[in-house]
Amino acid sequence: MDSTPATDPDLLDKVINLAKRRGFIFQSAEIYGGFRSTYDYGPLGVNMLRNVKAAWWRAMVQMRQDVVGLDAAILGPPAVWAASGHLETFTDPLVDCRKCKERWREDKIDGVCPNCGATEFTEARAFNLMFKTQAGPVEGEGATAYLRPETAQGMFTNFNNVLSTIRKKPPFGIAQIGKSFRNEITPQNFVFRTREFEQMELEFFVPPAEAEQWYRYWIDQRYRWYLDLGIPADQLRLHEHAAADLSHYSRGTTDVEFAYPWGWDELEGIANRGDYDLTQHSNASGTKLEYFDQAANERYTPYVIEPAAGATRAMMAFLLAAYREDEVEGETRTVLRLDWRLAPYQVAVLPLSKKPELEGVSQQVLSLLQPHFACDYDVTQSIGRRYRRQDEVGTPFCITIDFDSLEDAAVTVRDRDSTAQERVAIDDLLAHLRARTNQS
Ligand code: GAP
16 A cells, blocks of 8 residues: 555645644644644654755855845834835725625635535625734824735835945845744645745846846746655646736746645745836835946846745645655555655664663764754663654664664664664764765
8 A cells, every 4th residue: 555645635634634743843832722724843843844944045045146044023104014005905805795794715626615616706805915013012004013924125215225234236136934924714625725834936137138048947946846855746847827826026926736635736935026116116215226237337126026935835735745754564554755865864763671781872873963953862662662663754764673782883773764774883874874964
């Protein structure tokens, strides 16, 4: 038996269950009955989410000389959101069911109330998705602030600050990872659409004549990023939006889509935002957001190519794509075939027995590996059960220390996917694991 994500109708429930049972993702405020559509990331989940973000940062910032990072504020004044167009147009069509009075996002319900089955609704009205709050102790118009619904605007409003403090010229980008907030009418499907989530966005500023070429470039790069981190090609596709479906700022948008259990849906969007944002903020603030090209003696407003991904949504896709049930020695096991870079623990150090003789050498192995890999150390239960527990959370390597280790100064390295075991000298262990994870 080998259930693949495409064929298992219970996949979503199984992953949600595993996520809770093994400490990846918990319902927020659960002891108070839960707070709908918000989630907390547990000990394993926080490791994995950090790994997703680290993999993105490495590919988008660390490995490039044409992208720099930023960490902008979450709270912002209305002026930013007026200029960006969000106050006016960042809305979804809201309808009320005339029978049960539940509220729904009109474009998500196909004319039938998911709660009671009725088909009569109120007229749709535009519902703004931004969370509004008060900044400071004095209430009133001047104190209004918004939680950002995307990280992007911080990159635009800091365009001059970044340009004047680093020696870059278009094409160059500003990258940011951080929380965003949207008062979604119908949050759904676990962490796929939530009201509080994390984004990973790049705003890549280019000469207008190069915009189309860079748009295509980033679509390709972003598609490959998911492939490289283990999502199979047959679960990924690109979907180019029709002109009529484009957001208010976009001259072209292509989504990277993933085959979720409910069908193809968005994982990430890559947009050509043209000069919309820099022009809007220039006009509204009175500060020109432009680039002066000295060689050409020309001032221009760069176009923006924006790959915008969700960290929490990507983590969910990686979990779904990695989940397998297979058979090992006549027993069904659950295994997360996560890329080692994403796994919450990369190595588990497992002394065969709790006997004190093994403790010294086991701690020595842990000290050797811990600075280089995220390690778990587990002495409870039988070794078979401990292997299963590590398989289920995606740990690529289990290191077993047995009584022979005291004699031969070697340990057994077990591979998660093949379950193959190999004896490796402790002196060679770090180099062995580095080689197997393509790190020299
Ligand atoms: N700056 C452009 C922008 O924010 P978006 O398509 O609205 O574009 C980008 O969002 C990505 O952020 C989405 O592809 C998705 O991965 C993630 N995302 C958006 N809304 C989300 C939500 N409510 N819950 C979880 N992730 C979300």
